[in-house]
Amino acid sequence: MSTAADHLSAPAPLLGQAAALDSADSLGHVRDRFDLPDDGSVYLVGNSLGALPRAVAPAVADAVQRQWGRSRVGGWNTSGWWAAPQRVGDRIGELLGAAPGQVVAGDCTSVQLHKVHLAAAAETRRRSADGADGARRVVVADPASFPTDLYVLASDARLAGWEVVLASPPDVPAVLAARGGEVALVTLSQVDYRTGELWDLPGLTRAAHDVGALVLWDLCHSAGVVPADLDANDVDYAVGCSYKFLNGGPGAPAWIYVPHRLQAAFANPIPGWNSAAQPFAMTAEYTPATDIAVARTGTPQMISMLALEAALTAYDDVEVQAVRAKSLSLTGFALEALDALVPEVEVVTPREPERRGSALALRHPQSWGLVRALHARGVEGDFRAPDVMRWGIAPLYLSHADVLAAVVALRAVLDGGEHEAAELSERPTVT
Numbered sequence: 001m002s003t004a005a006d007h008l009s010a011p012a013p014l015l016g017q018a019a020a021l022d023s024a025d026s027l028g029h030v031r032d033r034f035d036l037p038d039d040g041s042v043y044l045v046g047n048s049l050g051a052l053p054r055a056v057a058p059a060v061a062d063a064v065q066r067q068w069g070r071s072r073v074g075g076w077n078t079s080g081w082w083a084a085p086q087r088v089g090d091r092i093g094e095l096l097g098a099a100p101g102q103v104v105a106g107d108c109t110s111v112q113l114h115k116v117h118l119a120a121a122a123e124t125r126r127r128s129a130d131g132a133d134g135a136r137r138v139v140v141a142d143p144a145s146f147p148t149d150l151y152v153l154a155s156d157a158r159l160a161g162w163e164v165v166l167a168s169p170p171d172v173p174a175v176l177a178a179r180g181g182e183v184a185l186v187t188l189s190q191v192d193y194r195t196g197e198l199w200d201l202p203g204l205t206r207a208a209h210d211v212g213a214l215v216l217w218d219l220c221h222s223a224g225v226v227p228a229d230l231d232a233n234d235v236d237y238a239v240g241c242s243y244k245f246l247n248g249g250p251g252a253p254a255w256i257y258v259p260h261r262l263q264a265a266f267a268n269p270i271p272g273w274n275s276a277a278q279p280f281a282m283t284a285e286y287t288p289a290t291d292i293a294v295a296r297t298g299t300p301q302m303i304s305m306l307a308l309e310a311a312l313t314a315y316d317d318v319e320v321q322a323v324r325a326k327s328l329s330l331t332g333f334a335l336e337a338l339d340a341l342v343p344e345v346e347v348v349t350p351r352e353p354e355r356r357g358s359a360l361a362l363r364h365p366q367s368w369g370l371v372r373a374l375h376a377r378g379v380e381g382d383f384r385a386p387d388v389m390r391w392g393i394a395p396l397y398l399s400h401a402d403v404l405a406a407v408v409a410l411r412a413v414l415d416g417g418e419h420e421a422a423e424l425s426e427r428p429t430v431t
């Protein structure tokens with residue numbers, strides 16, 4: 001395979017800048033915690049499926065051979081399987097600014113969204129003075145949400161008797177000003193999955209609370225790279241997956257955050273036996289757990305859970321604030337290099353640091369061709385119809401030199417017209 005930057009080298013000032021930034025990088029050593037091919041390729045899809053941490057393969061082998069193979073059913077106790085969802089939840093919670101006992105791993109994000117929607121509807125009813133449904137029947141959501149968020153919400157809104165009002169995050173305060181007393185829940189993503197825009201989680205949470213509404217944040221595209229400070233911001237509910245920047249692997253368990261103050265009344269709409277106060281009492285009558293276990297459902301996917309737990313060791317001794325700082329340095333440098341070398345490509349992601357997540361969205365009429373041609377040069381990004389190329393910037397394993405190599409490769413693709421032929425290639429059904 002040709003390496004990313006073949007046939008063209010970067011201008012000396014940018015090369016020097018990348019080298020200086022990389023040598024000052026306090027997280028540079030973390031790259032060695034990942035099993036990356038040594039072929040000069042640049043992986044920019046860590047926002048979709050994070051790269052493989054080295055700790056995962058031995059942990060999975062141990063989970064299968066020793067724990068399952070030798071301990072067999074005893075593994076639920078001797079290998080700590082039963083407690084794993086909460087143990088892993090606590091580790092993720094550290095990255096989210098959540099004190100222990102408020103995050104539990106399991107299921108997929110879509111299922112966790114369903115649990116929160118209906119639990120929030122029940123919480124709203126509980127809070128209404130007369131115990132009836134009250135006047136709050138509106139749920140506010142971003143029309144640009146990841147599709148699963150909208151699909152699950154539409155179905156849950158039918159169950160809860162809610163009206164869905166769609167508003168982009170900047171318009172949410174106006175909706176709250178107009179209809180605040182009717183709003184049960186505001187549900188938003190911290191980072192827009194398509195544009196990479198970072199929304200104001202503290203401010204929007206306050207705005208929702210000011211009118212008495214609950215708030216749910218989907219952190220799929222920000223967990224592990226952007227601090228959320230869930231406890232400090234008084235967030236009511238949050239969910240996210242762990243296969244993106246958290247590197248948990250394909251189909252890794254998702255997670256759900258329910259703060260202590262909302263756990264006792266959390267009405268889990270899928271109250272499986274794992275969420276019961278005494279699961280092994282096997283009583284016919286359901287008594288919910290009063291801690292975060294109330295948000296569990298059924299038997300967790302243990303091999304994936306242990307793979308995720310091992311993957312999270314890539315964050316050992318790493319503060320999410322340092323990851324955020326490196327992310328901003330990488331995306332900021334990428335913007336400089338893009339402006340200098342490929343001005344004809346439009347940057348969709350906002351340029352202000354406080355409005356940038358950890359991915360860049362680049363618009364070009366032949367983005368599909370660019371993604372394919374870059375892939376042939378070892379630069380892997382992804383495509384979002386109709387014309388956006390996404391570059392996920394994973395600070396744990398990317399360097400400024402990697403980012404520069406990607407931009408230089410993009411210049412080479414455009415100069416060589418390599419995207420013209422690639423544009424005609426078949427589009428994937430899965431990206």
Ligand SMILES: *Cc1c(COP(=O)(O)O)cnc(C)c1O
Pocket residue numbers: 108109110111145146148149189193218220221241254
């Ligand atoms: C990736 C992603 C999901 C994924 O949902 P799953 O049910 O875990 O497949 C959901 N929401 C957002 C915002 C995402 O980015």
